[in-house]
Amino acid sequence: MNAPLEITHPGGPLRGRVELTGSKSIANRALLIRALTPGGFAIKRLAAADDTVRLQRLIDSEEDTLDCGPAGTTYRFLTGYLCRRRGTQLLTGSQRMKERPIGILVEALRALGANIEYAEKEGFPPLRIGYSALDKTDRISIAANTSSQYISSLLMLAPTLPTGLKLTLEGDIVSLPYINMTLGLMSYFGIHHHWEGQTIVINPQYYQARDFTVEADWSAASYYYSLAAMAEAADLEIEGLFRDSLQGDSVVARLYEDFGVATEFTDTGIRLTKANGTAAPALFEHNFVECPDIAQTLMATCAGLGVQGLYSGLQTLFIKETDRVKAMKAELGKLGVSLYKIPPRMSGKTGIQYFAQEGEASFAGGTPTFATYHDHRMAMALAPLGLLHPVRIENPGVVEKSYPDFYEDLQLLGFAVREDSDT
Numbered sequence: 001m002n003a004p005l006e007i008t009h010p011g012g013p014l015r016g017r018v019e020l021t022g023s024k025s026i027a028n029r030a031l032l033i034r035a036l037t038p039g040g041f042a043i044k045r046l047a048a049a050d051d052t053v054r055l056q057r058l059i060d061s062e063e064d065t066l067d068c069g070p071a072g073t074t075y076r077f078l079t080g081y082l083c084r085r086r087g088t089q090l091l092t093g094s095q096r097m098k099e100r101p102i103g104i105l106v107e108a109l110r111a112l113g114a115n116i117e118y119a120e121k122e123g124f125p126p127l128r129i130g131y132s133a134l135d136k137t138d139r140i141s142i143a144a145n146t147s148s149q150y151i152s153s154l155l156m157l158a159p160t161l162p163t164g165l166k167l168t169l170e171g172d173i174v175s176l177p178y179i180n181m182t183l184g185l186m187s188y189f190g191i192h193h194h195w196e197g198q199t200i201v202i203n204p205q206y207y208q209a210r211d212f213t214v215e216a217d218w219s220a221a222s223y224y225y226s227l228a229a230m231a232e233a234a235d236l237e238i239e240g241l242f243r244d245s246l247q248g249d250s251v252v253a254r255l256y257e258d259f260g261v262a263t264e265f266t267d268t269g270i271r272l273t274k275a276n277g278t279a280a281p282a283l284f285e286h287n288f289v290e291c292p293d294i295a296q297t298l299m300a301t302c303a304g305l306g307v308q309g310l311y312s313g314l315q316t317l318f319i320k321e322t323d324r325v326k327a328m329k330a331e332l333g334k335l336g337v338s339l340y341k342i343p344p345r346m347s348g349k350t351g352i353q354y355f356a357q358e359g360e361a362s363f364a365g366g367t368p369t370f371a372t373y374h375d376h377r378m379a380m381a382l383a384p385l386g387l388l389h390p391v392r393i394e395n396p397g398v399v400e401k402s403y404p405d406f407y408e409d410l411q412l413l414g415f416a417v418r419e420d421s422d423t
């Protein structure tokens with residue numbers, strides 16, 4: 001799917017039902033834990049997301065080179081896992097993956113005794129990873145301010161290490177709900193842990209095999225919240241989500257209350273409703289440090305509704321599939337909406353970096369063509385603007401990374417999605 005797609009909606013209330021794709025984060029943890037569990041176990045509702053399919057394939061592969069493509073969790077989880085596997089493998093990825101830092105995890109694993117070399121540039125993929133017993137020490141520290149995926153990778157390995165692991169998190173912690181998701185899933189599979197201040201302590205233990213069902217993806221649900229918020233009235237059923245979720249992105253339910261979107265939990269998922277004529281807020285303010293993956297969604301919603309945005313906690317967005325703030329600034333700029341860094345002298349003495357967003361999306365220039373920067377979330381965050389006016393999405397196939405059925409699901413809500421080979 002490489003030709004641009006044009007996305008349009010005929011107008012009127014937004015209604016429909018979607019069987020939402022499974023959570024990529026939960027699926028990838030379940031796969032990695034299964035690989036460490038004697039006897040294995042069944043995983044139900046595993047998503048067809050490319051990142052998930054890849055992780056399963058690479059866990060099973062004995063080839064010399066393992067290519068993670070653009071999949072960050074896949075890459076980081078395998079970096080830890082391969083340290084305990086016999087043989088030596090080259091772990092590589094897309095051009096962008098080679099720009100996403102890995103040094104913090106490599107240093108932590110080396111402190112445990114890992115046998116890892118940089119195959120190209122110091123601090124970045126690809127890595128050559130050989131077997132090691134990882135028995136040099138059981139007490140290490142790791143900087144927690146760059147990616148929680150490094151920490152999750154170490155935690156899942158921890159119970160299998162000869163004397164377990166005492167992992168001290170240093171500095172500010174980003175993406176904390178993802179660390180809790182890892183620990184929560186490990187508990188489901190029988191692993192105990194406890195916190196001693198900033199240190200997570202995990203003794204040697206065996207994972208217990210148990211059947212497991214993957215919850216639907218709350219990050220993906222955010223695109224339906226965005227649609228509901230921008231619709232005049234909406235009534236959507238989104239299946240597969242649980243009330244007590246391990247996913248931090250379930251905070252979308254609360255965030256979109258401000259936009260008049262109500263969430264009701266049903267036996268099978270959620271129902272989103274927005275009553276006719278609910279007014280949007282004048283200002284939306286949020287710190288995304290615990291839910292970085294939904295920042296683009298909220299930026300697009302605010303643009304569509306002309307809501308002023310005041311955002312913080314965006315410091316990890318520049319090392320994701322693309323520099324997401326830069327990419328959103330460029331794409332929203334096409335609609336006359338501005339996104340900019342507030343100079344530190346104007347944001348007080350909090351040490352927090354704020355970004356402001358101003359303006360309401362204008363379609364006076366005709367159908368906008370949005371670039372997607374090899375980032376699935378650029379495509380999925382911007383597509384809902386098609387509710388307001390036709391939009392064109394370049395390289396729409398990027399959604400395969402986490403949500404291959406995204407456009408089919410939009411069609412279930414009445415959208416027309418058409419290949420636009422003339423552009």
Ligand SMILES: O=C(O)C1=C[C@@H](OP(=O)(O)O)[C@@H](O)[C@H](O)C1
Pocket residue numbers: 024025026073146147148149152174175178292293316
């Ligand atoms: O552990 C995970 O499943 C993830 C953690 C987050 O990354 P960071 O910890 O790098 O912020 C998130 O952005 C990513 O999509 C998935």
Ligand SMILES: C=C(OP(=O)(O)O)C(=O)O
Pocket residue numbers: 070071072073074293320321377402
């Ligand atoms: C950041 C993301 O993924 P990853 O880091 O796993 O590539 C994402 O899905 O938004």
